[in-house]
Amino acid sequence: MLVFAEVARLGNFAAAARHLGLTRAAVSHQVKRLEDELGVRLLNRTTRSQSLTDAGQVFLASCEAIATELDVVNRRMDNIRTEPAATIRLTCSVNLGLQAVVPALSAFHELYPKVEIDLTMTDDIVDIVAEGIDIAIRGGKLADSELMARSLGRSRYRICASPEYLQARGRPQKVEELGGHAWVVYTLGKRTLTLSARGQTHTLTPAGPLRTNNAASRLYFTLRGHGLARLPEYDLSPRLASGELEAVLPDYDCGSLELQAVHHRGATGSRSIELLLDYLQAYGIANAGLGGLGVLAGGRAR
Known part of the structure; x- marks a missing residue:
């Protein structure tokens, strides 16, 4: 496959042979044997050059994908052979x-x-x-x-609450209803919350009896049913999956947080x-x- 890929890349048997350190006859023989094994013609041959058939183009794409995977595997093996040893703070x-x-x-x-x-x-x-x-x-x-x-991705914020809170206080159906609910207030950063959907933007200032400057306690208070909260995806995803929290007005965009190393x-x-x-x-x-x-x-x- 690698011999065929070189012929396709360089355009003729002679150039591929020089690059691979083989004879022209050896390169031609390996490509012919590959065609026989596959049962299709991969190259259109002329006296001085070769071009890919339709089947050859499909097969070349597969060869390139395999070569990429082999390169990844080789680098992983290099990592194992030369295992790094250091202390990272x-x-x-x-x-x-x-x-x-x-x-x-x-x-x-x-x-x-x-x-x-x-x-x-x-x-x-x-x-x-x-x-x-x-x-x-x-x-x-x-x-x-x-x-x-180095960016590690963006974590989308979403509004959520525990099922117990929503059962006791009702689930907000409109963005205008959010102001009438208790919030677990996060005191670091901006105190206002901006939500947007369908070209409309709404701003409110969450209020509630529990305020904290610590994200872990914000999550704990929310899980215990003390109010609505705006949480990042890394907090929220597993709790949505487990049913511990439920999304509120999920169609609204309320920002995201870029994490960086x-x-x-x-x-x-x-x-x-x-x-x-x-x-x-x-x-x-x-x-x-x-x-x-x-x-x-x-x-x-x-």
Whole structure:
């Protein structure tokens, strides 16, 4: 297959033979044998050049896909043969850590057991350069131009409540009804909430008897039936799946949060850090839906 792919790429047997270090006859023989095995003609042959038949074009696409997969496998094997070993210092907020980052790090460590992870979970903003932190996972835009950031995806916000709350207080059917409900108020960031749908925008200021500056406690209060809340996808997805929470006015857009892996410019010179950045990006922590650790899940109201 690889010989055929080279002939297709270079346009003739002679060029492919030179590139592969084979004789022209050997290249021609291998392509002919492949055609015999498949039972179709892959190349239209002239004296000086070859062109792909329709079947050849289809087969070439498959060859390229297989070559890509082989390259991925070879790189994975290289990682195993040259297993990285280092200590990576990482920080994130408490709730994001519990819901998405810790499960991702656990899975990463199973793949690369020689990479040690030193995780600090705090809701304070950490000076990663002064504190010697390699990676900080943060929400929002990067403010420090001396640092670099890799996007880990956007986590959509949605309004939700526990089934118990909705049964007791009723489910809002219109956006105008939201102001009459109790909210679990998150006191960090903007206090107003903007919702949009079908070209219309509505703004309200959530109010309620429970206010917190901590995302984990916001989730706990919501699960216990104390009111409506605006939660990010990584908090909400597993609770929707389990029935612990229900979406309210799901057709309305109420914003999203971009998660970024922030690091200083020299960090990507470390193979271990680069592997972890790639893994976090592929893992999709912004919309993890993995159930997290459930440490503060607390169950439904009783």
